[in-house]
Amino acid sequence: MTPEERLRELAIRHAAFAWLDARRATGQEIFTQDDTTGLSLAGEVHRLMPTQQGIWRPASLRAALSIRTAYRAEGVARPYDDAVGEDGLLRYKMRGDDVGHHENRALLVALQERLPVIWWLGVARGEYTPLYPIHLLGFEADRQQFVLDIDAVPQPDLAWPSTEIGIGVAYRQQLTLARLHQRPFRAAVLRAYRTSCAVCSFRHGELLDAAHIQEDSRGGQPVVSNGLSLCKMHHAAYDRRILGITPDYEVRINAEVLAEVDGxxxxxxxxxFHGRQLMVLPQRATEKPDPALLEERYEEFLAAG
Ligand SMILES: [Zn+2]
Structure with missing residues (x-):
């Protein structure tokens, strides 16, 4: 690839990331095939997703632009869950077993030319959330897989482990999985709560977080029934044990804070909100907050106050 060709490939990618950033700033976390088709990027028209699973290279480019992993229902093993190596880096299986297949060759070009790609993770049937920029670090021919680095993916609302944790392989793998799961978790939780705060029904996506009920450092799973969609203020109040939620979905406020006089x-x-029911809950029974997890967290709220 000539320097000019590489620059063009890079410009299209940067335009794609900027377009995604702008959409995500309005609270959109879920994208479909239609949303991401016919985009004008760096003066050209492109599509950001493959029509099938796997690796996507637009006809006018030489390197892959994106990869896609299918939706799996919660509870069903996701293909990337076992894909973190002992080095803490993710592995992505190549298409089929022919390294010469045009899709695999396109991803090898992205690796050789150091061109970042978008990784689409399935959130629901036909709906995907993007991780980007994804850098390729290597190709393991014997195991037919690419080595991916997701450290450059911004994670503004990722909670770091709050409990004592050993440094080692398990820690590296846990950090990588936390980064990987955060975006689809957020997309699924905001969707279930119709992009509203569960406590106050505030509806600005860019000011909403997907909060964990049981924190992931304590084994909390990135599933909707372990999540709550909360605005920034109610998330902070929940994390600081100022606000508690009972297993019956009732909001409680710390007694001391309840007695304070302020603005x-x-x-x-x-x-x-003290004594009120949550204003927004998921419609599907399987997505409602798990009472057992709420109970555990509510005990901590009571112990703190
Ligand atoms: Zn709120």
Whole structure:
């Protein structure tokens, strides 16, 4: 690839990342084939997703632009869950067993030319959330897999392990899986709560977080029934044990904070929710917050106050 060709490949990728950033800034976390087709990127029209699973290279490019992993229902093993090596890096299986297949060759070009790609993770049937930029670090021919680095993917609302943890292979693997799961977890939780805060029903996606009920450092799973869609303020209040949620979905406020006298934010934003039911819950029974997990977390709220 000439330097000019590489620059063009890079410019299209950067335009794609900027387009995704702009959409995500409005709260959109889920994308479909249709959403991401016919985009004008660096003066050309491109599609960001393959029509099938696997590796996508637009006809006018030489390197792969994206890869896609199918949706698996929660509870069903996801293909990437076992794909973290002892070095903490992810592995992505090549297409079939022919390294000369045009899709595999396109991903090898991205590796050789150091061109980042988009990784689409299935959130529901036909719906995907993007991780980017994904850098390729190597190809393991004997195991027919690519080595991926997701450390450059921004993770603004990732909670770091709060408990004591040993440094070693398990720790590296846990960090990588936490980074990998966060984006699809967020997309699935916001979707289940119709992009609203469970406590106050505030509806600005860019100010909502997907909170874990049981933290992942304590074994909490990245599934909707272990999640709550919360606005920034109610998320912080929940994490700091100022706000608790009972297993019956009732909001409680710490007694000391309830007695404080302050401005309208405290009164209307926190105190008035004491004793109220959550305003927004998922419609599907399997996605509602798990009472056993809420109970465990509520005990910690009581112990703190
Ligand atoms: Zn809220």
């Amino acid at each position: 309208p934010m405290l009164r209307h934003g926190i105190q008035e």
